[in-house]
Amino acid sequence: MPTKTPPRAKGKTSRSPLTRTVNAFPAAWTWFVDELIPTYVKKKYSPRESWKDKPFTTDDARFFFKGVNELSELFTEERPRQLPDYFAHPKFRSSYLLYFLPLQAAKFLSIFRLHSEAVRAALRHGQKDGTLHLVDLGAGPGTASLAFLLWLLDERLEPGKELPSIELHWFDTNGAILQDGAALVEGLADQFPRLRGKVKGHTHVGPWWKAPAQFPQETSLIFFGNVLNEAVLPQKEGEASQAWSRILERAHGGGVLVLEPALRHSAQLMSQLRDELIEVQAIEPSAQSIWGPCLHAGRCPLATGRDWCHFSVPASIPGRWFASFSKGLGSERHWVKFSYLWLASKDAPAPRPAAHLRRVVSDPIQKDRNADVVLTCEPEHPGRVRVPADSHVHRGDLIPA
Numbered sequence: 001m002p003t004k005t006p007p008r009a010k011g012k013t014s015r016s017p018l019t020r021t022v023n024a025f026p027a028a029w030t031w032f033v034d035e036l037i038p039t040y041v042k043k044k045y046s047p048r049e050s051w052k053d054k055p056f057t058t059d060d061a062r063f064f065f066k067g068v069n070e071l072s073e074l075f076t077e078e079r080p081r082q083l084p085d086y087f088a089h090p091k092f093r094s095s096y097l098l099y100f101l102p103l104q105a106a107k108f109l110s111i112f113r114l115h116s117e118a119v120r121a122a123l124r125h126g127q128k129d130g131t132l133h134l135v136d137l138g139a140g141p142g143t144a145s146l147a148f149l150l151w152l153l154d155e156r157l158e159p160g161k162e163l164p165s166i167e168l169h170w171f172d173t174n175g176a177i178l179q180d181g182a183a184l185v186e187g188l189a190d191q192f193p194r195l196r197g198k199v200k201g202h203t204h205v206g207p208w209w210k211a212p213a214q215f216p217q218e219t220s221l222i223f224f225g226n227v228l229n230e231a232v233l234p235q236k237e238g239e240a241s242q243a244w245s246r247i248l249e250r251a252h253g254g255g256v257l258v259l260e261p262a263l264r265h266s267a268q269l270m271s272q273l274r275d276e277l278i279e280v281q282a283i284e285p286s287a288q289s290i291w292g293p294c295l296h297a298g299r300c301p302l303a304t305g306r307d308w309c310h311f312s313v314p315a316s317i318p319g320r321w322f323a324s325f326s327k328g329l330g331s332e333r334h335w336v337k338f339s340y341l342w343l344a345s346k347d348a349p350a351p352r353p354a355a356h357l358r359r360v361v362s363d364p365i366q367k368d369r370n371a372d373v374v375l376t377c378e379p380e381h382p383g384r385v386r387v388p389a390d391s392h393v394h395r396g397d398l399i400p401a
């Protein structure tokens with residue numbers, strides 16, 4: 001693959017929000033992670049009755065950290081290909097709520113920030129319809145939906161407009177974690193007048209591929225968060241593709257957001273899914289079918305091989321207990337890392353990307369005194385572009401081709 005230097009005059013590197021530090025969390029975030037979640041977890045999961053109604057303390061953090069640590073080990077790249085049903089165990093439900101829910105919610109919020117127009121498309125659809133139908137597949141405790149509700153609390157509404165009714169349609173193979181999430185939604189909606197009386201939940205226990213038969217014909221936004229990496233697929237040949245076609249038929253407004261860990265296996269599964277959906281025309285082969293991160297609808301250059309599509313957004317996640325668990329894990333986080341794919345709906349296509357821009361999909365892979373070489377996203381194979389050594393181009397930035 002030839003290496004080329006972009007002419008400096010043609011355009012500037014655009015420091016994508018993918019590489020800008022984000023400290024702006026919703027105003028309700030700290031209450032949510034430091035009050036609502038720990039209070040709920042302590043009440044529901046403390047082993048002793050006498051502890052249940054007392055405030056969450058450092059002793060509780062120590063007690064619950066054991067589960068956080070074990071679950072963190074289970075979630076690493078070396079995880080078993082087929083994960084056990086960890087949510088069957090109260091220890092893992094409580095640790096997910098305390099640590100992984102805030103962590104994953106922070107990732108969803110980062111992506112909402114990157115694609116706030118997609119969030120607005122979901123909201124507009126809900127306003128037009130009278131009800132915003134939010135579907136969450138492999139919802140767990142409804143992490144994505146909770147992040148969305150926190151986002152809506154801060155969303156500036158057009159004059160004279162208010163939030164529509166919100167219906168949550170959650171699907172998961174584990175019913176207990178759905179119930180935990182439903183209790184958190186209730187606590188959140190009760191706390192804030194903007195949401196009070198507006199949010200209704202429907203929980204369904206079953207595999208995600210059976211969900212389309214049970215959710216509304218028109219949805220405002222669909223989430224699929226951290227499910228592909230669990231490597232659970234239907235036995236019946238073609239059932240997953242059929243389910244995806246039906247999911248996409250029902251996707252209006254903000255479309256479908258898929259989030260996965262920044263791990264090679266799950267990121268490549270997601271890229272392969274993207275390519276397949278375009279190939280069978282479940283989504284139109286146009287860049288406007290995708291909010292991000294792709295700027296084209298050609299084949300993903302990172303769907304197989306050594307590299308994979310993922311991003312690291314600098315972020316400092318607020319929360320006293322989150323900080324304490326992170327410290328315990330030895331991973332005080334200044335970044336959130338993820339892979340994602342946000343598919344647009346036909347009624348609200350993404351804007352046409354500028355033809356001269358390319359997404360950088362690696363950190364510098366080669367450096368010399370005058371130039372760095374980075375990989376860029378091109379159909380089929382990554383491009384290799386030389387950028388001036390002092391330009392600090394990072395994964396996620398947009399640079400002129």
Ligand SMILES: C[S@@+](CC[C@H](N)C(=O)[O-])C[C@H]1O[C@@H](n2cnc3c(N)ncnc32)[C@H](O)[C@@H]1O
Binds near residue numbers: 101143173174208
């Ligand atoms: C890592 S958790 C993610 C939860 C949530 N979406 C999030 O991002 O925090 C994965 C979830 O997928 C669920 N799950 C696994 N296989 C599934 C399947 N075949 N159908 C539906 N849910 C499934 C698990 O029970 C679990 O709740």
